[in-house]
Amino acid sequence: MRLLTHNLLTSHVRGVGPRGFPLRLQATEVRINPVEFNPDFIARMIPKVEWAALLEAADTLHLIEVPKEPIQGYERNEEFLRKMHHVLLEVEVLEGTLQCPESGRLFPISRGIPNMLLSDEETET
Amino acid sequence: SSQFTYFILSVSSNLAKQEQSIFELWGHGKCPEELYSSLKNYPVEKMVPFLHSGSTYKIKIHTFNKTLTQEEKVKRIDALEFLPFEGKVNLKKPQHVFSILEDYGLDPNHIPENPHNIYFGRWIADGQRELIESYSVKKRHFIGNTSMDAGLSFIMANHGKVKKNDIVFDPFVGTGGLLIASAHFGAYVYGTDIDYNTVHGLGKASRKNQKWRGPDENIRANLRQYGLEKYYLDVLVSDASKPSWRKGTYFDAIITDPPYGIRESTRRTGSQKEIPKGIEKCPESHVPVSLSYHLSDMFFDLLNFSAETLVLGGRLVYWLPVYTPEYTEEMVPWHPCLKLISNCEQKLSSHTSRRLITMEKVKEFENFSDSFLLQSKL
Numbered sequence: 001m002r003l004l005t006h007n008l009l010t011s012h013v014r015g016v017g018p019r020g021f022p023l024r025l026q027a028t029e030v031r032i033n034p035v036e037f038n039p040d041f042i043a044r045m046i047p048k049v050e051w052a053a054l055l056e057a058a059d060t061l062h063l064i065e066v067p068k069e070p071i072q073g074y075e076r077n078e079e080f081l082r083k084m085h086h087v088l089l090e091v092e093v094l095e096g097t098l099q100c101p102e103s104g105r106l107f108p109i110s111r112g113i114p115n116m117l118l119s120d121e122e123t124e125t
Numbered sequence: 126s127s128q129f130t131y132f133i134l135s136v137s138s139n140l141a142k143q144e145q146s147i148f149e150l151w152g153h154g155k156c157p158e159e160l161y162s163s164l165k166n167y168p169v170e171k172m173v174p175f176l177h178s179g180s181t182y183k184i185k186i187h188t189f190n191k192t193l194t195q196e197e198k199v200k201r202i203d204a205l206e207f208l209p210f211e212g213k214v215n216l217k218k219p220q221h222v223f224s225i226l227e228d229y230g231l232d233p234n235h236i237p238e239n240p241h242n243i244y245f246g247r248w249i250a251d252g253q254r255e256l257i258e259s260y261s262v263k264k265r266h267f268i269g270n271t272s273m274d275a276g277l278s279f280i281m282a283n284h285g286k287v288k289k290n291d292i293v294f295d296p297f298v299g300t301g302g303l304l305i306a307s308a309h310f311g312a313y314v315y316g317t318d319i320d321y322n323t324v325h326g327l328g329k330a331s332r333k334n335q336k337w338r339g340p341d342e343n344i345r346a347n348l349r350q351y352g353l354e355k356y357y358l359d360v361l362v363s364d365a366s367k368p369s370w371r372k373g374t375y376f377d378a379i380i381t382d383p384p385y386g387i388r389e390s391t392r393r394t395g396s397q398k399e400i401p402k403g404i405e406k407c408p409e410s411h412v413p414v415s416l417s418y419h420l421s422d423m424f425f426d427l428l429n430f431s432a433e434t435l436v437l438g439g440r441l442v443y444w445l446p447v448y449t450p451e452y453t454e455e456m457v458p459w460h461p462c463l464k465l466i467s468n469c470e471q472k473l474s475s476h477t478s479r480r481l482i483t484m485e486k487v488k489e490f491e492n493f494s495d496s497f498l499l500q501s502k503l
Contacts, residue, residue: 001359002358002359004358005315005358005359005361008370008371008373008375009361009369009370009371010369010370010371010372011369012367012368012369018372021371035355036355038290038355040289040290041290041313044290048373048375050371089358107369111325112359113324113325113359113360113361113362114359114361114362115321115361115362115363116317116361116362116363116364116369117319117321117362117363117364118364118367
């Protein structure tokens with residue numbers, strides 16, 4: 001699971017609503033996997049990122065050189081975009097958990113794939 | 126509702142090699158005049174995205190069973206001057222390639238003066254560069270029982286207007302066939318599926334003679350096989366009716382083939398089923414969900430989810446199963462935020478078919494008022 005993905009996920013446990021975001025990340029196995037740098041794609045993603053959630057997750061994984069916020073003219077700033085590219089796409093959580101911050105419910109990540117399934121009773125209508 | 130406006134050209138130049146190409150058909154006729162009037166009937170708004178002044182293009186001519194002189198070819202291209210081409214010609218690396226195809230029959234000993242058929246279309250994908258052929262399901266490592274016809278996957282991505290740097294999502298991703306077509310167009314892809322084994326690439330193999338899926342049999346491996354791994358974002362085990370995506374608009378296209386009981390068998394009975402009259406239930410195959418997921422609910426959820434997470438102008442492309450004798454246009458699911466773009470039928474049997482529905486998000490989702498409208502329409 002990449003940090004871009006973590007940034008888009010929320011808990012859908014019954015009753016938590018918007019308090020289900022962001023999921024608390026815990027990782028036991030992480031892999032750094034080089035991905036071809038595409039500045040246009042990264043620039044497109046910047047406006048969609050929830051920055052506080054990203055910083056929290058990056059901090060949990062002890063990542064360094066994570067931009068604290070989008071900078072002016074980021075679309076043309078290669079250094080900024082490369083750092084964001086690394087954080088969003090090149091860090092993969094292979095084993096770990098995502099935890100609902102409100103209910104404590106855990107969603108496991110195995111082989112890089114989160115399992116978000118809940119029973120009927122647990123989910124929102 | 127419109128017919129499919131694509132054709133797949135399959136040419137065997139020799140026994141060993143078969144070339145295939147997909148074109149978006151803009152016009153055809155049995156003689157040039159018929160072709161030109163057919164082209165004049167093609168909606169201009171469908172042409173403009175590929176002919177506008179900022180674009181580059183070139184026009185090719187393919188003739189089958191005849192050779193034309195350079196002069197003859199130029200004459201035919203010039204005759205298309207009435208088309209609203211505003212872009213610049215670029216013979217080396219055009220953004221768009223158009224083709225005139227002339228069919229002079231199959232008999233090399235009796236080549237007619239005039240072609241039997243002439244077609245004009247926009248080139249989408251080409252077998253010469255091993256696209257369609259190599260994307261064929263037989264060669265792909267990882268196939269499920271319902272892996273889609275490779276050509277149709279490309280058509281769906283085209284309906285979704287998938288382009289470079291888009292994010293495309295398939296909420297019923299299965300073995301990832303639809304993602305491959307989108308990645309081919311340069312989009313980054315997400316998929317979810319309720320079936321843990323399918324997402325992880327585990328369990329009984331769908332291809333005959335194989336007992337189990339190897340470690341390289343998963344969606345990521347499929348993309349890797351075609352050199353498209355860099356477009357793989359993530360896949361998740363998730364119930365599409367209870368999505369885990371946060372509030373926001375970040376998908377440029379949602380392209381999917383939802384399960385509807387035709388080919389995927391229910392896990393309990395393990396049997397293949399025909400769609401029963403008055404299509405109702407989806408296979409009760411999901412752990413830990415115990416309720417069966419009614420079809421109408423599924424499409425309601427799909428449209429709602431799309432309205433919430435698609436960017437404005439983004440597209441939803443999906444297959445809708447139909448019991449033909451009872452079909453009416455009113456049965457096509459509706460949503461206040463999504464505009465119906467096209468509805469194309471594919472016959473499956475004497476009284477079942479499925480329809481490729483394309484919708485475009487034209488309005489931002491407003492929770493209270495839009496849900497109210499939806500409820501009153503059902």
